[in-house]
Amino acid sequence: MMDLLMFAAAAAVAAPELPVAAPALPSTDLDVIGLILHASIPVKIVMLLLIFGSVSSWVIIFRKKKVLDRAANEADTFEERFWSGIDLAQLYKNASDRNREVFGMEAIFEAGFSEFARLRNKRGVDTRTQLEGAQRGMRAQASREVDVLDSNLEYLASVGSVSPYVGLFGTVWGIMISFQGLANMKEATIATVAPGITEALIATAMGLFAAIPAVWAYNRYATKVERVNTRYEAFAEEFSSILQRQAHLDD
Template sequence: MNGGLNIFKLVAEASLPVQLVMLVLLLFSFLSWVIIVRKYSQMKAASEDVEGFEERFWSGGDLAQLFREVSGRGEGNGGMESIFESGFREFARQRQRRVRDLRTVMESAERAMRVASTRELGKLERNLEFLANVGSISPYVGLFGTVWGIMGAFQGLGEMKDVTIAVVAPHISEALIATAMGLFAAIPAVWAYNRYANKVERVASRYDVFQEEFSSVLQRQIQADEAAA
């Protein structure tokens, strides 16, 4: 239809600054969707890791054997496995050094687990800041393009003698596309950030609970060893 909205034509006829704004917003949108897709897989894997490892941990098996299985995989460990490995490794190291003070042993193991937990959460939180920034600044970037486009349109229209709605409408439309693109980039980024930040918070809570429970298990192990001795 001749009277239909031809977005590509409006973009092509926009001024250079407005086109640059649209290009920036298009880049923001593309990078956001790349992060959104990758984070989906990463968050899903993290949730499955928590469920799977907790099931293995509480299955009643030997913790030393579980540690050997986990550490045998080398650098491929992640998530809760990494927290368990770090805590148990430090626990075993302190016991091999014949450290008698229960508090010293537990503090060392808990510190190792906190470091591992912080490292794992850092992986999950990576690039979330970019989504937050895109969600917050994209509408303003689009608004800047719109304002610039409208100023250019009115400057051009001021030089015309006969100005009608038919003449004004295309210029206003091309300027408003920048705002629309800003919202197009911002809305998915904001939604994804809120969703993934909530998932990271839930995973962090599961990590904290596991560290508390594992610390209790190690403490009982120390007390049982001392009672046997």
């Protein structure tokens, strides 16, 4: 009997130790798609609105960048031709060619020069009236050009200011639903509360995701539009001075 006990003890010591399985850790991966799909109907509607606002904002951002870059490049190109010493009549002939699109600073020049020439061909119209007519034409055309550059910027401002509140509404609603569900439970733990609150907080995150790019783009593009408008106004003043000198020389 003693020999059997000693043999068993020796076998236990000699046997290799089996690895002990570590306790399974809870998954820390955030399943955003799953949270959205399991959200309540009002929260899903809020998320859809925020997704639409974000996508439409990015579309406007890319289109507006293209338009503003084109306006700045056109202004640089036209100013280079304007101050190169080219004859104004020839420049106006190129601008008034209906086979090509005219916009921006060139359109302002065309509007001012055409009004100046029209009034100058009339009898009994003095120099001051001619210049005032040219200035009115340039101001009107500049206003139209700036309106084109400024279009849809108010939409970016609206998305940037409203999206956080829309997301917050979805979060508050989701938290209300979560706490209402806890009323039917005898014992509430963090495991039962966390999924509902996480689901609700996704709406706030989506609101910020939609708002931040829209606000950034609005501020940046509004500044660019103001700079282009300043260039248009400066050109109109300089062109008015040129027309005034030419009118006095012709008289």
